[in-house]
Amino acid sequence: MSVKIDKDKCIFCGACVGVCPVMALRLNNDRIEWDADKCIYCGNCEKICPANAIKVEKK
Amino acid sequence: MMTDYDVIVVGAGPAGSIAAREAAKKGAKTLLIERKKEIGAPVRCGEGIGVEHIKGMDIELTKNDYASVINGARLVSPDLKNNITVRTEQSKGYVLDRKSFDKHLAMEAGRAGADVMVKTEVIDVIKDKDNKVKGVKVVSGILEASSDHTNNDVYDITCNVLIAADGAESRVARMAGVGINTIRPLSEYDSGYEYEMVNVDCDDLIELYFSNEYAPRGYLWIFPKGKDSANVGVGIGGDKSDNGIFAKKYLDEWIKGPMHERFKHAQPVAIKGGLIPVGSSLDRLVADGFMVIGTAAHQVDPIHGGGIGLAMKSGLMAGAVAGDAINNNDYSESFLKRFENMWNEKLGPKLKKRLLLRKAVEQLNDNDFNSIFNTLDDNDINLLLEGKYKGVALKVLKNRPQLLKSLKALIV
Ligand SMILES: Cc1cc2nc3c(=O)[nH]c(=O)nc-3n(C[C@H](O)[C@H](O)[C@H](O)COP(=O)(O)OP(=O)(O)OC[C@H]3O[C@@H](n4cnc5c(N)ncnc54)[C@H](O)[C@@H]3O)c2cc1C
Numbered sequence: 444m445s446v447k448i449d450k451d452k453c454i455f456c457g458a459c460v461g462v463c464p465v466m467a468l469r470l471n472n473d474r475i476e477w478d479a480d481k482c483i484y485c486g487n488c489e490k491i492c493p494a495n496a497i498k499v500e501k502k
Numbered sequence: 503m504m505t506d507y508d509v510i511v512v513g514a515g516p517a518g519s520i521a522a523r524e525a526a527k528k529g530a531k532t533l534l535i536e537r538k539k540e541i542g543a544p545v546r547c548g549e550g551i552g553v554e555h556i557k558g559m560d561i562e563l564t565k566n567d568y569a570s571v572i573n574g575a576r577l578v579s580p581d582l583k584n585n586i587t588v589r590t591e592q593s594k595g596y597v598l599d600r601k602s603f604d605k606h607l608a609m610e611a612g613r614a615g616a617d618v619m620v621k622t623e624v625i626d627v628i629k630d631k632d633n634k635v636k637g638v639k640v641v642s643g644i645l646e647a648s649s650d651h652t653n654n655d656v657y658d659i660t661c662n663v664l665i666a667a668d669g670a671e672s673r674v675a676r677m678a679g680v681g682i683n684t685i686r687p688l689s690e691y692d693s694g695y696e697y698e699m700v701n702v703d704c705d706d707l708i709e710l711y712f713s714n715e716y717a718p719r720g721y722l723w724i725f726p727k728g729k730d731s732a733n734v735g736v737g738i739g740g741d742k743s744d745n746g747i748f749a750k751k752y753l754d755e756w757i758k759g760p761m762h763e764r765f766k767h768a769q770p771v772a773i774k775g776g777l778i779p780v781g782s783s784l785d786r787l788v789a790d791g792f793m794v795i796g797t798a799a800h801q802v803d804p805i806h807g808g809g810i811g812l813a814m815k816s817g818l819m820a821g822a823v824a825g826d827a828i829n830n831n832d833y834s835e836s837f838l839k840r841f842e843n844m845w846n847e848k849l850g851p852k853l854k855k856r857l858l859l860r861k862a863v864e865q866l867n868d869n870d871f872n873s874i875f876n877t878l879d880d881n882d883i884n885l886l887l888e889g890k891y892k893g894v895a896l897k898v899l900k901n902r903p904q905l906l907k908s909l910k911a912l913i914v
């Protein structure tokens with residue numbers, strides 16, 4: 444399982460960061476950092492993303 | 503214990519800069535911390551604001567701070583056949599240039615005596631052994647390490663009152679671990695996407711387009727920045743994008759589809775977007791030595807999603823209370839509660855009322871909207887904006903009795 448960020452589509456708006464319930468995401472200038480140890484694969488980030496740039500892969 | 507600062511404010515948006523200015527004005531030794539290397543940039547906002555939000559803030563807008571003066575609003579029905587234009591004192595405003603405006607506010611904080619630190623990100627909140635907030639841990643590109651400093655660019659900075667003004671991401675309150683949870687269900691957020699565009703004919707009105715087809719549980723907007731340029735955006739319900747539909751796609755399809763004529767020569771010169779909390783303010787805004795303000799505290803207008811004005815109001819109140827706390831040597835939750843009480847007293851009832859209207863409007867489909875646009879006039883819209891719902895709701899129900907369930911809350 445993993446969360447993938449498409450750097451070409453991402454507009455670094457931080458919407459995913461704001462709805463991540465466990466603070467597994469961090470906006471660092473022009474980069475979204477994802478912390479696999481914290482992630483609970485809830486899917487919030489994927490649902491809120493206005494640019495379809497983040498995908499929760501559950502396999 | 504000696505601390506580095508009396509008050510630390512995290513985030514130099516409208517909330518944080520005003521809070522830092524007010525705390526500094528009260529004589530508190532204040533630090534304003536901002537992650538970005540340039541305050542105000544990049545912009546993530548439609549930049550619209552009503553004049554009444556600027557009044558009482560003690561800010562002299564300069565010509566650089568805004569792109570255009572707005573004299574009212576045009577509301578457009580889903581089928582694009584009807585519109586209602588409101589031109590009242592209340593609906594006047596500006597489309598700001600937030601790059602300039604936000605920097606201006608931060609400068610005012612600096613002028614009032616606050617230290618300002620850019621390119622510095624708060625990565626954690628420091629607590630003492632009694633679990634009280636004592637300061638922040640930052641990564642900074644501008645602090646010079648002392649010779650005994652080994653831990654890369656990570657520094658501790660201590661304070662007596664920490665103010666989280668970090669906007670919609672709102673992580674600082676959660677880092678503080680003081681029982682203030684800033685996460686709400688996705689339905690209490692909007693997901694926004696926006697282009698700044700040229701070759702869009704504009705007048706002196708902001709335009710709001712209602713459409714469940716192109717903006718489920720939200721709306722689309724054209725906010726003029728000049729005669730031929732505008733912020734063109736969409737906000738959709740936070741639980742509405744899924745299965746390959748998302749805010750950007752809704753906006754693109756609207757621009758290419760029903761709005762094609764208007765946008766046929768339009769060119770995007772910037773992309774903006776982000777998260778807009780649209781429910782109600784957090785109930786708890788303070789803890790010992792800690793406050794959360796502005797959009798970080800979900801203090802956004804529930805009807806239009808505007809957060810700049812409320813962020814400044816929040817900053818004004820919180821900064822003053824933080825300054826008073828320092829002067830009284832009392833940083834306890836019960837002292838800082840003055841801010842929470844002030845907020846609830848001054849804005850609570852009004853925002854609660856506006857949330858009621860939002861909840862009712864959220865239940866309408868496009869046919870309902872089209873019919874309502876046939877029934878209502880600008881006077882009715884003014885009444886709604888003033889919070890006088892009953893007469894307007896009854897007028898709508900006369901034509902559309904089937905809406906009784908949706909509008910019931912507005913007529914009691
Ligand atoms: C697409 C879109 C359109 C919008 N349109 C409008 C509109 O037309 N009118 C309106 O009134 N509102 C609008 N809003 C809402 C508005 O942008 C916000 O409500 C407003 O900016 C909130 O101000 P603030 O000071 O609370 O937070 P912000 O302006 O978000 O400022 C927070 C600051 O904190 C900084 N920060 C965050 N975390 C850290 C950290 N850990 N360390 C250091 N710094 C940090 C950020 O970099 C940022 O500068 C819109 C929002 C979006 C997303």
Ligand code: SF4
Nearest residue numbers: 453454456457459492
């Ligand atoms: S919400 Fe989407 S576009 Fe915005 S920062 Fe996250 S991944 Fe990028």
Ligand code: SF4
Nearest residue numbers: 463482483485486488
């Ligand atoms: S899936 Fe949930 S927990 Fe994981 S990064 Fe996304 S929002 Fe955070």
